[in-house]
Amino acid sequence: MDQSATFYVARKLCFWFERSWLGLQAAWPVVKSVLGGYAASDVAFTFHTFPLPYHHHAFTASEGAHVVASSGKPVYDWLEAMFANQPSFGNSATANMTWNEVDTLFGNLAESTKAINIPADQFVASVNNPNFDEATRVSWKLSCARGVSGTPTFFVNGALSTADESWTVAQWKQLIDQLLG
Amino acid sequence: MRSMLATAVAATLLAVGCLAQTVPIPSRPDGYRYPPNANATALVQIDAYFDLMCPDCLVSALAAQISANWQVQLDDLLLAAVDDAGKPFGVLDRV
Numbered sequence: 323m324d325q326s327a328t329f330y331v332a333r334k335l336c337f338w339f340e341r342s343w344l345g346l347q348a349a350w351p352v353v354k355s356v357l358g359g360y361a362a363s364d365v366a367f368t369f370h371t372f373p374l375p376y377h378h379h380a381f382t383a384s385e386g387a388h389v390v391a392s393s394g395k396p397v398y399d400w401l402e403a404m405f406a407n408q409p410s411f412g413n414s415a416t417a418n419m420t421w422n423e424v425d426t427l428f429g430n431l432a433e434s435t436k437a438i439n440i441p442a443d444q445f446v447a448s449v450n451n452p453n454f455d456e457a458t459r460v461s462w463k464l465s466c467a468r469g470v471s472g473t474p475t476f477f478v479n480g481a482l483s484t485a486d487e488s489w490t491v492a493q494w495k496q497l498i499d500q501l502l503g
Numbered sequence: 504m505r506s507m508l509a510t511a512v513a514a515t516l517l518a519v520g521c522l523a524q525t526v527p528i529p530s531r532p533d534g535y536r537y538p539p540n541a542n543a544t545a546l547v548q549i550d551a552y553f554d555l556m557c558p559d560c561l562v563s564a565l566a567a568q569i570s571a572n573w574q575v576q577l578d579d580l581l582l583a584a585v586d587d588a589g590k591p592f593g594v595l596d597r598v
Contacts, residue, residue, distance in 0.1 A: 349560050353551065357537060366541035367549045368534035377556035384555060387535065397535045404555040411556060461533050463526045465552055473554040479547060487559040501547045 349474040349487040350405060356494040364502055369401060372465045372473055373458075379411045379424055382449055385458040386428055389448040390438055399437040407431055425449060 357367050371387050373380030383404050390400040409415060416424050428449060429442030440448075448454055469482070476485040478497065485494070534550065553560040 348558070349551075350553065353549075354537075360547075362538055362540045362545065363542040364545055365547045365549065366543065366545040367537045367551065368541075369537055370534040370550060370552045372552040372554055374554045374557060377554060380554050380556035387555075391535065396539075398537060401535070401553075401555065405560070408556060408558070457529070460527050460529045464529065464533050467526045470552045473552055473557045474560050475552040477550040480550075498547050 349489070350402075352489065352491055353494065356491055356498070359495070360498065365498055369398075370465060371401075371458075371461060372470055372475070373462060374473060376413075378413050379416060379428075381458060381462075382425065382428055383411065384461070385449050385454050386432065386445070388454050388457045388461075389445060390432070390440070392454075393438075393440060395438045395440065399435055400432070403431055403435040403438070 353367070357365060371384035373384040386404070387397055387400055391397040404411075410427065411424065416427075419427075425446045426442065429444075429446040432438050432440045432445035433442040468477070474485075474487055476483040478485070479501070483497075485497070
């Protein structure tokens, strides 16, 4: 990658993030990197979606995970596709779109994400299905009942952890290694 | 009499409060395991709550760039984040 391309990409990402420094402290790539270093028998990780109300389309994004999982498709492909395309679904980006237009955008993402490949119309019908809506609400209520009010929030062996998006790979490894003894 | 009334009101409020805290039992345990073969008896169990629209949570090329274990590559004019094995997991943008 030449320097000008790097600069262009960085500038574009800064525009996306509105508060660009947030982009430097993203939790999932760090956590995923940490998990790659441990055996599945030592460390287990569960990703819960918790849509925050001030991100207007977060509930549909979360509902999409329920739809994908129930179709037997790899749900992590949806989670990562959502992260990768997050700017397109942001409040600013969708300010002049109707709710149905945004639903179609979600459908297109489900159809174009290789391992998911659910037809857009079918995906949109599913996110408007009351059963998936209810399942997503139940997930949200469970998170609330555990005291979650922001993201990312981490529990380690059931206890609320001080880990947040600023944690580095080294901090995670220190915590896990201590527990593994 | 007044204290009895206060006690009754308090008990009612407590009962209503408890009812309001009831969460429907989901049809299966919540969340998505990673890796999919994650062991239920593993010594360390991490539960993460992520908002897919939250910038703090997202997969970002910048986070990838600053982490020693991650890299960003330009591949056929597609910007993709890749994991340690070089496997792309998300196209971020066309440049």
